[in-house]
Amino acid sequence: MDKWDAMKTFRERFYIPSETVYMDGNSLGLASVDSEESMIRIFNDWKNLGIGGWLEGTPPWFFLAEELGRLMAPFMGARSDEVIMTGSTTMNLHSLVSTFYHPTIERRKIVADELNFPSDIYALRSQLKLKGMNPEEDLVLIPSRDGRTLDEGDIIATFDETVSLVVLPSVLYRSGQLLDMERITKEAHARGILAGFDCAHSAGALPHKLTEWDVDFAFWCGYKYLNGGPGCPAFLYINRKHFDREPGLAGWFGYEKNRQFDMDLEFNHARSAGGWQMGTPSLLSAAPLRASLRIFGQAGMERLRRKSLALTSLLMELVDTFLTEPSYGFSIGTPREPERRGGHVAVEHDEAWRICSALKKRKIIPDFRPPNVIRLAPTALYNTFTDVVDLAEALRDIIDGGEFKAFTLTKDAVS
Numbered sequence: 501m502d503k504w505d506a507m508k509t510f511r512e513r514f515y516i517p518s519e520t521v522y523m524d525g526n527s528l529g530l531a532s533v534d535s536e537e538s539m540i541r542i543f544n545d546w547k548n549l550g551i552g553g554w555l556e557g558t559p560p561w562f563f564l565a566e567e568l569g570r571l572m573a574p575f576m577g578a579r580s581d582e583v584i585m586t587g588s589t590t591m592n593l594h595s596l597v598s599t600f601y602h603p604t605i606e607r608r609k610i611v612a613d614e615l616n617f618p619s620d621i622y623a624l625r626s627q628l629k630l631k632g633m634n635p636e637e638d639l640v641l642i643p644s645r646d647g648r649t650l651d652e653g654d655i656i657a658t659f660d661e662t663v664s665l666v667v668l669p670s671v672l673y674r675s676g677q678l679l680d681m682e683r684i685t686k687e688a689h690a691r692g693i694l695a696g697f698d699c700a701h702s703a704g705a706l707p708h709k710l711t712e713w714d715v716d717f718a719f720w721c722g723y724k725y726l727n728g729g730p731g732c733p734a735f736l737y738i739n740r741k742h743f744d745r746e747p748g749l750a751g752w753f754g755y756e757k758n759r760q761f762d763m764d765l766e767f768n769h770a771r772s773a774g775g776w777q778m779g780t781p782s783l784l785s786a787a788p789l790r791a792s793l794r795i796f797g798q799a800g801m802e803r804l805r806r807k808s809l810a811l812t813s814l815l816m817e818l819v820d821t822f823l824t825e826p827s828y829g830f831s832i833g834t835p836r837e838p839e840r841r842g843g844h845v846a847v848e849h850d851e852a853w854r855i856c857s858a859l860k861k862r863k864i865i866p867d868f869r870p871p872n873v874i875r876l877a878p879t880a881l882y883n884t885f886t887d888v889v890d891l892a893e894a895l896r897d898i899i900d901g902g903e904f905k906a907f908t909l910t911k912d913a914v915s
């Protein structure tokens with residue numbers, strides 16, 4: 501399969517840590533030669549041009565956030581002015597909820613889910629408090645039936661006339677379940693509810709049709725599948741029909757672009773996603789992200805998704821076939837259907853933490869998500885089918901030899 505893989509040359513452009521099988525591209529994507537060159541170029545522009553880089557840099561810094569939005573938009577099924585590079589995932593959630601959540605006596609609730617990434621829940625609770633609402637009553641957390649996945653029917657059942665806004669993940673960070681964003685949005689709209697999605701675990705992993713599905717807003721980070729580098733800027737999506745809404749958290753970089761330097765005290769936001777910027781973008785961190793998005797452009801999202809599904813299908817098949825007997829004790833927590841899963845696989849085991857430690861000792865990099873998930877993301881740009889087989893053999897050997905027992909139960913600060 502590696503021999504026939506039409507995308508295998510992309511791997512050569514990435515820095516794979518030495519003798520390592522890297523399965524953590526869903527937490528922090530790898531560096532590429534392209535991103536390194538891009539970073540050096542912007543540093544040299546700063547060195548050689550000083551403030552002149554804003555208009556004379558290659559590319560000019562002043563338009564970089566919009567350019568990255570344009571590069572990103574096709575992978576999200578968005579029009580080019582509906583996406584902007586800005587802020588961080590969590591900051592963008594704050595900014596979007598500030599924009600779209602205007603509670604009234606009748607409609608005051610926000611619907612989210614109990615499996616979401618904690619930062620999103622913290623942000624939603626604090627937004628409710630800022631508006632004088634009570635998170636205990638006004639934040640509805642959809643429960644999971646199996647502790648792994650959400651049932652779209654259960655989600656839709658919460659949509660009543662008291663709900664103002666629904667904010668859900670596209671792909672659940674632990675199990676890897678992919679929600680039916682189109683159906684959820686349609687059902688929300690039918691009841692007068694706005695729908696937004698956290699696409700942190702789907703951006704760069706699979707194609708989206710945000711505009712066709714009529715999603716109101718979305719946000720995601722650049723450092724996971726998108727390989728933008730640690731702490732690089734994030735993105736947000738605003739459906740064009742909302743461009744006239746006033747940004748909830750305003751700042752001068754959201755000003756109508758060609759008049760930003762008029763320094764007018766009356767805020768007049770750009771009628772594009774760019775209107776939701778606040779301050780000066782993190783340009784040095786944006787440089788690797790720009791190069792990385794160009795790689796995605798060359799690879800094509802449909803093609804990436806096909807290979808990603810082939811990699812994750814192989815992984816699930818190997819676990820199912822060889823590692824589920826009681827003596828091994830592994831199981832798959834991710835839905836099997838391609839249209840119901842993202843780019844990673846949740847392999848569950850009672851000893852997940854110590855097995856993760858043993859994998860790392862063997863230079864296979866997973867991540868651990870409590871209580872029992874070994875999260876594995878063979879990514880289409882730089883992983884091989886051989887990586888997946890090596891990983892499955894390592895899981896087998898770690899149990900056969902009792903290797904995991906040598907590791908402590910104490911968790912590291914970053915897992």
Ligand SMILES: *Cc1c(COP(=O)(O)O)cnc(C)c1O
Nearest residue numbers: 588589590617619673698700721
């Ligand atoms: C990774 C991730 C975040 C991270 O937020 P940052 O602000 O980038 O630290 C937030 N939400 C979800 C669902 C994530 O997967």
